[in-house]
Amino acid sequence: MIKKNLLLTPGPTPVPSEVLLSMARPAIHHRTPQFMAIFKEMNENLKYVFQTKHDVFTFACSGTGAMEATVANLLSGGDTAICVQAGKFGERWGEICKAYGITAVIIDVEWGDAVTPEQIKKALDQHKNAKAVFTTLCETSTGAGIDLKAIADVLRPRAAVLVTDAISALGGMELRTDEWGVDVVVSGSQKGLMIPPGLGFCSISPKAWQLVEQSKSPRYYFDFRAAKAALDKTDTPYTPAVSLCIALNEALKMLRQETLEQAWARQRRLCEAIRAAMLALGLKLYAKKPAEVVTAVCVPQGVDGEKLVKIMRDDYGITIAGGQEQLKGKIFRFASLGFVNEFDIMTGISCLEIVLAKLGYTFTAGAGVGAAQKIFAA
Amino acid sequence: MIKKNLLLTPGPTPVPSEVLLSMARPAIHHRTPQFMAIFKEMNENLKYVFQTKHDVFTFACSGTGAMEATVANLLSGGDTAICVQAGKFGERWGEICKAYGITAVIIDVEWGDAVTPEQIKKALDQHKNAKAVFTTLCETSTGAGIDLKAIADVLRPRAAVLVTDAISALGGMELRTDEWGVDVVVSGSQKGLMIPPGLGFCSISPKAWQLVEQSKSPRYYFDFRAAKAALDKTDTPYTPAVSLCIALNEALKMLRQETLEQAWARQRRLCEAIRAAMLALGLKLYAKKPAEVVTAVCVPQGVDGEKLVKIMRDDYGITIAGGQEQLKGKIFRFASLGFVNEFDIMTGISCLEIVLAKLGYTFTAGAGVGAAQKIFAA
Numbered sequence: 001m002i003k004k005n006l007l008l009t010p011g012p013t014p015v016p017s018e019v020l021l022s023m024a025r026p027a028i029h030h031r032t033p034q035f036m037a038i039f040k041e042m043n044e045n046l047k048y049v050f051q052t053k054h055d056v057f058t059f060a061c062s063g064t065g066a067m068e069a070t071v072a073n074l075l076s077g078g079d080t081a082i083c084v085q086a087g088k089f090g091e092r093w094g095e096i097c098k099a100y101g102i103t104a105v106i107i108d109v110e111w112g113d114a115v116t117p118e119q120i121k122k123a124l125d126q127h128k129n130a131k132a133v134f135t136t137l138c139e140t141s142t143g144a145g146i147d148l149k150a151i152a153d154v155l156r157p158r159a160a161v162l163v164t165d166a167i168s169a170l171g172g173m174e175l176r177t178d179e180w181g182v183d184v185v186v187s188g189s190q191k192g193l194m195i196p197p198g199l200g201f202c203s204i205s206p207k208a209w210q211l212v213e214q215s216k217s218p219r220y221y222f223d224f225r226a227a228k229a230a231l232d233k234t235d236t237p238y239t240p241a242v243s244l245c246i247a248l249n250e251a252l253k254m255l256r257q258e259t260l261e262q263a264w265a266r267q268r269r270l271c272e273a274i275r276a277a278m279l280a281l282g283l284k285l286y287a288k289k290p291a292e293v294v295t296a297v298c299v300p301q302g303v304d305g306e307k308l309v310k311i312m313r314d315d316y317g318i319t320i321a322g323g324q325e326q327l328k329g330k331i332f333r334f335a336s337l338g339f340v341n342e343f344d345i346m347t348g349i350s351c352l353e354i355v356l357a358k359l360g361y362t363f364t365a366g367a368g369v370g371a372a373q374k375i376f377a378a
Numbered sequence: 379m380i381k382k383n384l385l386l387t388p389g390p391t392p393v394p395s396e397v398l399l400s401m402a403r404p405a406i407h408h409r410t411p412q413f414m415a416i417f418k419e420m421n422e423n424l425k426y427v428f429q430t431k432h433d434v435f436t437f438a439c440s441g442t443g444a445m446e447a448t449v450a451n452l453l454s455g456g457d458t459a460i461c462v463q464a465g466k467f468g469e470r471w472g473e474i475c476k477a478y479g480i481t482a483v484i485i486d487v488e489w490g491d492a493v494t495p496e497q498i499k500k501a502l503d504q505h506k507n508a509k510a511v512f513t514t515l516c517e518t519s520t521g522a523g524i525d526l527k528a529i530a531d532v533l534r535p536r537a538a539v540l541v542t543d544a545i546s547a548l549g550g551m552e553l554r555t556d557e558w559g560v561d562v563v564v565s566g567s568q569k570g571l572m573i574p575p576g577l578g579f580c581s582i583s584p585k586a587w588q589l590v591e592q593s594k595s596p597r598y599y600f601d602f603r604a605a606k607a608a609l610d611k612t613d614t615p616y617t618p619a620v621s622l623c624i625a626l627n628e629a630l631k632m633l634r635q636e637t638l639e640q641a642w643a644r645q646r647r648l649c650e651a652i653r654a655a656m657l658a659l660g661l662k663l664y665a666k667k668p669a670e671v672v673t674a675v676c677v678p679q680g681v682d683g684e685k686l687v688k689i690m691r692d693d694y695g696i697t698i699a700g701g702q703e704q705l706k707g708k709i710f711r712f713a714s715l716g717f718v719n720e721f722d723i724m725t726g727i728s729c730l731e732i733v734l735a736k737l738g739y740t741f742t743a744g745a746g747v748g749a750a751q752k753i754f755a756a
């Protein structure tokens with residue numbers, strides 16, 4: 001078999017050829033009318049995808065850089081924040097707060113489970129001085145999604161701001177930033193936005209902006225004040241990642257053409273098909289409330305989970321993700337994120353079936369693909 | 379005339395087509411043997427270009443991000459550092475120190491001039507508690523270069539570490555990190571390294587590493603300790619900018635094939651030709667000791683400097699840089715940085731001559747190009 005590589009991981013995700021080729025255009029300078037026109041359009045398209053009329057800042061960094069930028073710009077050493085910890089990426093909020101001398105009140109949620117609005121409410125009642133609540137819309141390490149809309153309802157009448165890590169969720173899971181009242185949405189470029197890694201984003205509400213003006217945390221490159229002053233002039237304080245910005249604008253134009261609602265519906269349908277396929281194969285889902293961009297599946301007894309991922313990737317070219325930290329070898333994560341369609345999912349399920357059979361797992365060949373087809377036909 | 383765009387700016391610089399096309403390859407995942415092999419080779423090639431056997435950390439960020447990373451990892455609030463300020467980029471060291479509560483002793487050098495080793499020595503004698511000296515190898519805003527080797531000699535017997543911003547210098551100006559004893563070299567991807575902006579770099583000596591372990595400054599994304607722990611396993615702590623790393627490796631292979639010594643010699647010759655051309659046109663150089671990657675030239679009386687740059691770019695496709703801040707409209711900056719050869723320089727000079735004539739400046743047509751040819755023929 002000739003190998004055709006397919007990324008079904010929760011980032012990086014497949015980049016459309018049109019977008020890849022836009023990065024091969026000759027280099028242009030960033031302080032030119034030529035780049036300014038692209039940057040302006042990109043920022044307007046970002047506001048659409050973030051569903052906000054407020055600023056969205058773009059930094060050359062990974063998603064983690066944008067998370068740190070948010071913490072440093074909102075809070076100062078000695079402040080208190082509530083951090084939801086339901087997986088590896090939720091833990092990161094607590095780690096960043098700690099690095100900045102911020103007291104992190106941890107809501108410890110069992111991996112695979114999702115925080116409830118009631119837990120957030122209780123934590124806020126117990127810690128009335130908390131200035132921010134840090135959440136993870138899709139906890140990529142466990143495949144669990146949270147009810148962000150209901151959490152936003154809890155935060156609305158209170159002084160604390162609501163921050164969400166939507167790094168793997170943006171462009172895939174429903175997220176209505178302004179309408180729901182999410183103060184800061186953090187994201188990255190290599191997931192639902194369909195371009196390579198290297199850009200991080202932060203949207204910011206007027207309520208959160210008040211904290212930016214108060215923060216005493218040291219910051220320079222990630223300073224939202226400098227970013228805002230530049231953005232007001234369709235500029236960046238420091239050299240932007242020009243080729244990635246060009247690619248992003250191309251990808252956002254595609255997403256805009258599909259419409260965000262359609263992209264959300266596509267992800268919902270793809271994940272529904274993946275879940276149906278896994279159950280048809282006799283496999284168990286890991287997350288209690290699965291997010292609609294990545295599906296975590298328990299590795300069945302007797303199968304080597306790390307080998308499964310490795311054979312799919314190295315022998316067949318189909319890349320899914322294994323488990324991280326305590327879930328290493330125990331789950332695999334099958335993502336539909338980004339530029340992925342029904343046939344990609346059926347290819348991924350087919351490959352999974354072939355490799356599961358090789359590893360001695362018993363099931364009816366084609367059962368997974370068949371279950372997915374039924375969902376797609378509905 | 380059909381426009382063929384040519385970047386003769388001190389970054390971004392022209393990206394070779396082979397490198398551009400490497401960014402159009404299908405996306406790959408970063409936690410795979412496939413990426414690991416590229417990343418390993420890239421890191422070895424970086425050590426060659428940085429002329430160090432120690433670690434070089436790569437971050438998804440602009441050069442400014444790598445500058446901030448250096449300050450935050452070496453120093454803590456209350457520490458003292460000496461910052462050489464001879465232009466816009468030297469000023470940035472002082473600004474970053476200030477943001478981190480570090481006392482910056484400023485050596486204020488007139489714009490266009492270069493700091494002397496004696497000035498550094500005097501400052502160190504007066505501020506024996508200074509933990510670091512921050513310099514700029516090529517001050518991109520003025521086109522002046524410093525004698526870093528002689529400055530390193532001053533620092534060698536002392537406790538303070540020597541940091542240099544080689545963002546526009548690396549790969550163009552002679553820089554022997556380990557041999558001279560430069561503790562931290564900061565750079566970026568979009569200059570001598572011939573790829574688009576989006577990657578920042580920091581090399582680190584064992585002497586500087588001691589400070590990293592002492593620093594109490596808040597840091598997470600840019601934490602050298604996390605970067606080192608990952609690099610030891612040919613990995614990155616957070617998602618790397620995959621497509622830029624692939625491009626970088628391609629560009630570094632080209633630079634390695636040319637050899638660094640040849641690249642330095644090429645830049646020296648190109649800058650010599652540019653200087654000869656400017657003098658032949660009756661123009662004055664701005665920097666007292668010009669750096670050998672970018673040449674700053676005084677705009678002649680009666681010519682509108684901003685218009686000159688604009689017409690060259692918008693009417694002819696040749697992009698040079700204007701002056702920044704107090705030098706706006708007063709100088710233009712003609713760079714040879716990166717993937718630039720003799721004919722590119724003669725194209726740039728030809729365009730400059732055409733536009734100078736249009737703007738009413740008097741000189742013998744072809745005098746600049748002729749002077750350059752003589753240098754190239756020598």
